[in-house]
Amino acid sequence: MKRLLRVALCLLLACYAGQSVWAGTETLVVGVSSDIHTLDPGVSSDNYDWRQIYPCYDRLVRYKVMDGKGSTEVEPSAAESWEVSPDGLIWTFRIREGITFADGTKLDAEAVRFSLQRTLDIGKGPADNIGAIDVMRVIDPMTLEITLKNPYGPFLQTLATNGASIINPKIMQHAKDNDLAQAWLAGNMDGSGPFRMVEWLRGQRFVLEANKDYWGGAPALDRVIIRFMPESADRRMALERGDIDIAENVLIDQIPALEQNPEISVERHASQLVEYVYINTQKDKLKDKQVRQALSYAVDYQGIIDFVLQGNGVQMRGPVPLGMWGHKPDVFQYTRDVDKAKALLKDAGAEGLELTLIYSERRPSWEQIATIMQANFAQIGVKLNLQLLANPTLRDQVDKGDFELCLGAWSPDFADPYMFMNFWFDSGLWGLPGNRSFYQNEQVDALIREAAAKADVAERTRLYHQAQDVIMEDAPYIFLYQVQTIVPLHKNVHGYVFNPMLESMYNFESITKN
Amino acid sequence: MLTLRILSRNPSAAAGGGILAVMVCMALLAGVLAPYEPVEINLSERLQGPGADHWFGTDEMGRDIFSRIMYGARISLRIGFFVVAIAGGLGALIGATAGYLGGWVDNLMMRVMDVIISFPSLVLAMALAAAMGPSLNNAILAVAFVMIPKFARMVRGEALAVREMPFVLASRVAGAGHAWIILRHILPNCLNSVIVLATLTLGDAILIAASLSFIGLGAQPPMPEWGAMISVGRKFLMDQWWYATFPGLFILFTVVGFNILGDALRDVLDPRIRR
Numbered sequence: 001m002k003r004l005l006r007v008a009l010c011l012l013l014a015c016y017a018g019q020s021v022w023a024g025t026e027t028l029v030v031g032v033s034s035d036i037h038t039l040d041p042g043v044s045s046d047n048y049d050w051r052q053i054y055p056c057y058d059r060l061v062r063y064k065v066m067d068g069k070g071s072t073e074v075e076p077s078a079a080e081s082w083e084v085s086p087d088g089l090i091w092t093f094r095i096r097e098g099i100t101f102a103d104g105t106k107l108d109a110e111a112v113r114f115s116l117q118r119t120l121d122i123g124k125g126p127a128d129n130i131g132a133i134d135v136m137r138v139i140d141p142m143t144l145e146i147t148l149k150n151p152y153g154p155f156l157q158t159l160a161t162n163g164a165s166i167i168n169p170k171i172m173q174h175a176k177d178n179d180l181a182q183a184w185l186a187g188n189m190d191g192s193g194p195f196r197m198v199e200w201l202r203g204q205r206f207v208l209e210a211n212k213d214y215w216g217g218a219p220a221l222d223r224v225i226i227r228f229m230p231e232s233a234d235r236r237m238a239l240e241r242g243d244i245d246i247a248e249n250v251l252i253d254q255i256p257a258l259e260q261n262p263e264i265s266v267e268r269h270a271s272q273l274v275e276y277v278y279i280n281t282q283k284d285k286l287k288d289k290q291v292r293q294a295l296s297y298a299v300d301y302q303g304i305i306d307f308v309l310q311g312n313g314v315q316m317r318g319p320v321p322l323g324m325w326g327h328k329p330d331v332f333q334y335t336r337d338v339d340k341a342k343a344l345l346k347d348a349g350a351e352g353l354e355l356t357l358i359y360s361e362r363r364p365s366w367e368q369i370a371t372i373m374q375a376n377f378a379q380i381g382v383k384l385n386l387q388l389l390a391n392p393t394l395r396d397q398v399d400k401g402d403f404e405l406c407l408g409a410w411s412p413d414f415a416d417p418y419m420f421m422n423f424w425f426d427s428g429l430w431g432l433p434g435n436r437s438f439y440q441n442e443q444v445d446a447l448i449r450e451a452a453a454k455a456d457v458a459e460r461t462r463l464y465h466q467a468q469d470v471i472m473e474d475a476p477y478i479f480l481y482q483v484q485t486i487v488p489l490h491k492n493v494h495g496y497v498f499n500p501m502l503e504s505m506y507n508f509e510s511i512t513k514n
Numbered sequence: 515m516l517t518l519r520i521l522s523r524n525p526s527a528a529a530g531g532g533i534l535a536v537m538v539c540m541a542l543l544a545g546v547l548a549p550y551e552p553v554e555i556n557l558s559e560r561l562q563g564p565g566a567d568h569w570f571g572t573d574e575m576g577r578d579i580f581s582r583i584m585y586g587a588r589i590s591l592r593i594g595f596f597v598v599a600i601a602g603g604l605g606a607l608i609g610a611t612a613g614y615l616g617g618w619v620d621n622l623m624m625r626v627m628d629v630i631i632s633f634p635s636l637v638l639a640m641a642l643a644a645a646m647g648p649s650l651n652n653a654i655l656a657v658a659f660v661m662i663p664k665f666a667r668m669v670r671g672e673a674l675a676v677r678e679m680p681f682v683l684a685s686r687v688a689g690a691g692h693a694w695i696i697l698r699h700i701l702p703n704c705l706n707s708v709i710v711l712a713t714l715t716l717g718d719a720i721l722i723a724a725s726l727s728f729i730g731l732g733a734q735p736p737m738p739e740w741g742a743m744i745s746v747g748r749k750f751l752m753d754q755w756w757y758a759t760f761p762g763l764f765i766l767f768t769v770v771g772f773n774i775l776g777d778a779l780r781d782v783l784d785p786r787i788r789r
Binding site for chain 1: 553558574575735
């Protein structure tokens with residue numbers, strides 16, 4: 001009885017503490033599905049990490065907001081202005097005066113050079129975002145000259161991505177064994193952005209605090225709390241109760257009920273987020289493209305879209321999503337064909353195949369997709385085991401290539417098919433950086449690398465289209481669907497701007513509550 | 515026969531037996547009676563409420579929940595049966611040996627049992643199932659393992675009494691070996707208590723196995739295991755109440771059924787109460 005009392009008292013205190021600290025109009029609470037992985041802008045290639053990282057740093061440029069909508073055009077941010085040489089190779093940036101990091105260090109040309117160089121030196125996924133950079137030169141304390149390897153259309157946009165975040169050069173004091181302070185930066189942040197990190201309680205929450213001295217003006221919100229809540233039903237309930245203000249990734253089945261709630265608005269945005277299955281092309285039978293084709297023929301794409309997504313999506317046609325140039329409307333598309341799949345498996349001598357699909361709680365629909373795929377595969381004689389993993393564990397396994405099949409989601413960071421064609425298929429980017437099927441095809445490598453090195457859009461389109469035909473034949477991924485992004489939020493949250501380039505990321509600095 | 519007649523006059527035993535008879539019929543006749551295939555996906559029928567077509571509604575894959583529960587009864591009863599057979603068999607053997615031989619053998623065996631029993635049974639079963647890898651068979655082994663000490667302790671207590679009986683002493687004088695005496699004299703005399711405990715344990719075993727499946731360590735999809743069904747169904751609980759509710763009710767009925775039958779059996783069979 002005594003223990004019971006103590007427990008009750010603790011709970012009561014917890015509730016009280018929770019209320020006094022977090023409730024109120026200046027705190028925004030976002031309920032999200034899974035814990036995050038790392039806070040290092042030079043390492044992370046996950047939008048869920050960027051949700052926390054992005055508001056804590058400045059970048060040279062930022063995506064413009066036009067008519068309350070995010071666009072793919074950029075405007076000055078930490079860079080005040082810039083000039084470009086007529087051949088498009090040499091960019092000269094003038095850094096804005098008066099930006100400082102938390103410890104008073106000035107954000108100058110050297111800090112920008114240091115940050116970009118660090119990301120390039122680490123050489124993970126973000127390095128490819130800014131991979132057009134050849135050399136950088138600090139001309140004077142506030143002027144930076146960047147020379148590109150070749151003229152590159154979306155170069156400015158790449159400077160608005162998370163990997164181009166400007167880090168305080170003083171972090172090098174935490175560096176150990178030439179790791180460029182990666183160990184420290186994985187769990188800490190040192191930026192000049194509108195928010196600062198307060199705490200990261202793994203599996204529980206991540207707390208950001210407004211930087212009242214931000215050069216662009218203090219944010220209206222005092223605090224932002226990201227709560228990790230693995231269950232979609234919990235997030236929905238918390239949103240309806242008012243415990244959280246924005247609920248990410250609510251199961252589509254629960255959206256109609258939320259739309260009935262007069263206090264909640266459900267925003268639907270056209271996005272370029274796609275969901276697909278990584279097939280590890282280096283594993284046993286999966287090395288055989290006939291087996292991969294058979295798996296692609298087995299999936300009931302239309303059933304998934306009609307019923308699990310309730311029509312909020314379209315089947316992918318090739319790797320480049322609808323709405324981005326480079327999309328090839330007549331590229332081959334796999335549709336469900338059980339007989340063909342069986343014949344392919346027979347030809348490949350892979351009957352009685354047993355595979356394991358890993359997935360996480362990251363996207364609420366994945367459990368259903370996995371179950372449907374299990375039934376679909378059973379019909380072609382493939383036994384599929386399902387394994388649910390915590391998202392950070394799953395990402396580690398993907399990086400190491402320690403899986404057979406894995407469910408994944410991808411969204412572009414800048415409006416260029418490079419985001420899909422080069423990241424997904426370049427054999428130099430195996431693992432988390434992008435090529436998550438560990439795919440290698442010399443012809444494709446040559447085509448996409450040539451496309452990346454050219455400036456002419458028509459020529460690049462031609463090369464990418466050519467590569468797509470080879471890719472569809474090789475079937476290194478099962479291309480599922482492109483979805484709408486649905487964001488349910490409380491009606492007292494104002495100023496939220498969705499940008500398909502910043503999927504799952506929020507403009508916390510300009511959101512207000514009343 | 516006498517036992518059965520006494521039992522049938524006991525109302526709670528009749529109720530428990532009745533529930534279990536229904537469960538066993540469901541399990542045996544699932545192939546004949548279930549209106550739908552338990553694992554066949556039918557997306558256009560997903561999340562339908564209970565009605566004439568689907569008595570208990572359908573789940574998020576359009577599978578008929580009533581059919582899945584019927585097939586689930588097979589899984590649950592199989593779990594219960596195997597757990598009790600393994601735990602009861604091994605437990606009784608260990609208990610009888612320890613009780614009969616006494617001395618350091620008794621001490622060693624019972625201390626090992628104490629170690630096992632000192633863990634909360636669900637937690638230990640979880641750890642074992644996680645270590646062996648998630649599958650239904652591993653879950654059965656894990657649950658059986660944590661149930662062994664219950665049987666061992668009880669049988670040991672009985673064995674201590676039985677070994678002093680004149681017929682045991684007589685056998686020993688006549689030159690019977692220890693193994694023979696344990697198998698022919700000690701164990702048969704403990705049988706009644708083992709049956710009572712086994713009936714009571716069946717309910718626990720089904721419950722723990724369902725809990726393991728609930729957290730993903732037991733039956734794997736698409737198996738229609740009740741605990742696994744609740745695990746997915748709870749995500750839909752706010753809008754589709756029937757999904758998690760019906761499997762939950764069936765777990766409840768089964769466990770209650772085994773418990774009241776076990777209680778009644780104890781009233782009838784336990785020598786200490788009967789006298």
